[in-house]
Amino acid sequence: MTDPEKLELDVRPIPPREKHPRIFSTFDQLPEGGSFLLINDHDPKPLYYQFQAERPGKFGWEYVERGPTVWKVEIRKEG
DSSP, X not given: OOOTTXXXXXXXXXXXXXXXXXXXXXXXXXXXXXXXXXXXXXXXXXXXXXXXHHSTTSEEEEEEEEOSSOEEEEEEEOO
């Protein structure tokens, strides 16, 4: 990410039970077309499946970095 205005959400220090609620809250507050960079210590593939189930057709998902110690995913809010 080269955009200094890009919202970043680093979930590594967040307790596990709070991670997905925080991520979905961040997503829900985005304007249509907005995005944020999710930073995690493992591949957030289960989160992708949760987005597919709970926000079908409403999100974009693009890996920016794929480990081995840090994963970064840009999550977009689509119409």
